Amino acid sequence: MAETTPNQPVTKPPSPFVENFKTVMKKLKKNKAAMIGGYMIIFFFLVSIIGPWLTVHPVTTPDLTNRFAPPSTENWFGTDNFGRDIFTRIVHGMSITLYIGFASVAIGAFFGVLIGVISGYYGKKIDSVLMRIMDVLLAFPGILLALAIVTVLGGSLQNVVIAVAIFSIPMFARIVRGSTLAVRKLEYVDAVRALGATDVRIIFRHILPNIMSPIIVQATLRIATAVLTASALSYLGLGAQPPTPEWGAMLSDGRAYMWDSLHLTLFPGLAIVAVVLAFNIFGDGLRDALDPKLKD
Amino acid sequence: MSDKQNTIIDVNELQTSFFVDGKEVKAVDGVTFDVPSGKTLGIVGESGSGKSITSLSIMRLINNPGKIKGGEINFNGENLLDKSEAQMRKIRGNQISMIFQEPMTSLNPVFTVADQIGEAVMIHQKLSKKKAREKSLEMLKLVGIPSPEKRLDNYPHELSGGMRQRVMIAIALACRPELLIADEPTTALDVTIQAQILRLIRNLQEELGMSVILITHDLGVVAETCDYVAVMYAGKIVEYADVNTLFRDPKHPYTVGLLKSLPRHDIDMEGDLSTIKGMVPTPDNMPKGCRFAPRCPFARDMCRENLPHLEDEGDGNQVRCWIHTDQWDGPEVNVKDDYESAASKQS
Structure with a gap:
């Protein structure tokens, strides 16, 4: 047995999380598209936080003397049918979009992970019942399900978040269930059971940390879908109500004037595309980086 | 067999079956043995003879589709099969501990050694994190891991197989169990490490006065470490003897x-x-x-x-x-x- 030297400073070895993070970052950096996506996401966050303080035009006050103005140095993206500056509205709409994306995915992930982990861990009847419910949810096209939920709850930003969250649940539940099934079979789960650990302890302390990667990847990709769905709902008039500068609602407003003043729809549309694209390519890159099978 | 008052565990007509596709597969079919206090019983048999299922049955860790169908497992005079799940949890890791075969996969990859050794004492003795860490250090010293202070914050992937098995033993012994079940603890290790681990178990057994059930397919291991041997074949015990008799006069x-x-x-x-x-x-x-x-x-x-x-x-x-x-x-x-x-x- 080695001598003990309690006062000697001990260099703490790097945790696998840190190590893992480093290798994941290394792989991400090699993936140019993912890096662009990542920088775009950071940029969007900065815009949503700082942007509203930098814009000079009012967000909701109409200026009927300056309607349908084309893009110019004064109004970068032009003005809409009420004479409001589109650039200002897009900048202000950024935080709404990100809020919808993150809030709905957070709620959906929370319940989805819970259902998935319970399903996968307990199996048998609980698994069958929960997964059949998830199958029912999955059987609806996402947008249709969200539409139905918002119709029932009434159109508002909160309800869009709830609707998108609900239709994200089955995706998370399925993925988490699969990962849980794989982890549950590993010997260390038996080992902690043999130590007298409760099911709750095993699930939350031992299984969840081991299945974080697929959850993170799914969440990133899911944000893109959430943004798209929320915009679609707003476009259909079921989401954010005017004069909220929500991009989908702006698209909807500009639709009637599309042939005469394209900029009313073009810029909000481009903004949605940019956010969805950023989260999608970043999520794809993240999946490749976190996938241990693709280790070089 | 040894006299009754000195047995730590007495397994009687244990039957464990698996139900696959509506068919019953009898993995353990009426197994009876006991372990005298402070002694080591070796359970020997080929793969599939039911020895691991026997040990998991004692821990009541048989997963679906398996089921303990009958028999008695009297531990300190109390039948474990009558216990509730909550009562079993109090016994597992505390009075009866288990070491698994595969040290590579029996440790959770995302926790440090200190966390995992501390887990058992935190569950059973409700110790604080700091106390649990001290206990972890004490256990690492006990199982003879060199420079234990450094190893406390290591993750499993940073340890060798032999060290991981020592950590497993430290985890199993953290609450000073009365009975240790070692399910092929040395199978995945190379021969020199095997000898070290077996000697360690033997020494710790004497030091802590616990009883051991050693599951193995290696008769050499049995000869070296066990006091009694039960030979299993196809779910039944075919011979039970003290180790000298078994090797001298099978x-x-x-x-x-x-x-x-x-x-x-x-x-x-x-x-x-x-x-x-x-x-x-x-x-x-x-x-x-x-x-x-x-x-x-x-x-x-x-x-x-x-x-x-x-x-x-x-x-x-x-x-x-x-x-x-x-x-x-x-x-x-x-x-x-x-x-x-x-x-x-x-x-």
Whole structure:
């Protein structure tokens, strides 16, 4: 047995999380598209936080003397049918979009992970019942399900978040269930059971940390879908109500004037595309980086 | 067998089955043994003989589709099969601990050694994190890991196989259990490390005064570490004896076959090592009579038709074979001496 030297400073070895993070970052950096996506996401966050303080035009006050103005140095993206500056509205709409994306995915992930982990861990009847419910949810096209939920709850930003969250649940539940099934079979789960650990302890302390990667990847990709769905709902008039500068609602407003003043729809549309694209390519890159099978 | 008041655990007619596709597969079929306090019992058998299932049954860790169908497991006089799940959790890791076969996968990859050793004491003794860490350090010293302070914050992937198994032992012993079940603790390790780990278990057993059930398929390990041996074949115990008797005077043809198939350094080996002909019967194709009969060089019609009982040989040792009963209708045989000649005539 080695001598003990309690006062000697001990260099703490790097945790696998840190190590893992480093290798994941290394792989991400090699993936140019993912890096662009990542920088775009950071940029969007900065815009949503700082942007509203930098814009000079009012967000909701109409200026009927300056309607349908084309893009110019004064109004970068032009003005809409009420004479409001589109650039200002897009900048202000950024935080709404990100809020919808993150809030709905957070709620959906929370319940989805819970259902998935319970399903996968307990199996048998609980698994069958929960997964059949998830199958029912999955059987609806996402947008249709969200539409139905918002119709029932009434159109508002909160309800869009709830609707998108609900239709994200089955995706998370399925993925988490699969990962849980794989982890549950590993010997260390038996080992902690043999130590007298409760099911709750095993699930939350031992299984969840081991299945974080697929959850993170799914969440990133899911944000893109959430943004798209929320915009679609707003476009259909079921989401954010005017004069909220929500991009989908702006698209909807500009639709009637599309042939005469394209900029009313073009810029909000481009903004949605940019956010969805950023989260999608970043999520794809993240999946490749976190996938241990693709280790070089 | 040993006297009752000094047994730590007494397994009686344990039956564990798995239900697959509506069919019952009897993995453990009426296993009976006991472990005297402070002693080591080795359970030996081939793969699929039910030895691991026996140990998991004692811990009540049989997962679906498996089920403990019957029998008794009396631990300190109380039947574990009557306990609630919550009561079992208090016993697991606290009074009965288990070491698993595969040290590589039995540790959670995302937690440090200190976290994992501390887990057991935090569960059972509700110690604070700081106290648990001190306990972890104490345990690491106990199992002889060099520079334990450094190892506390290591993650499993930073340790070698032997060290991981030591950590597993430290985890299992953190609450000072009365009974340690070691399920092939050395199978995944190389031979020098095997010897170290076995010696460690033996020393700790003496130091802590606990009883051990050692599951293994390695008779060499048994000879070195066990006081008593139960030989399992196809879900049943075929022979139970103290270790000296078993190696000196094995009674069951299967035990003899196992011993004969071991290389010995004290006897000049000529030709091939002997093997036991045939295969372990699959559970869905169990022989009607003695389960070893299809492979036994002495088997007669009575063996193939009727299952022998585990008979006491008078000295506490037991054997499940017709040869050692009055009903034996064949010629007089000495299993140990006649085995080889009989085996050579086997087709």
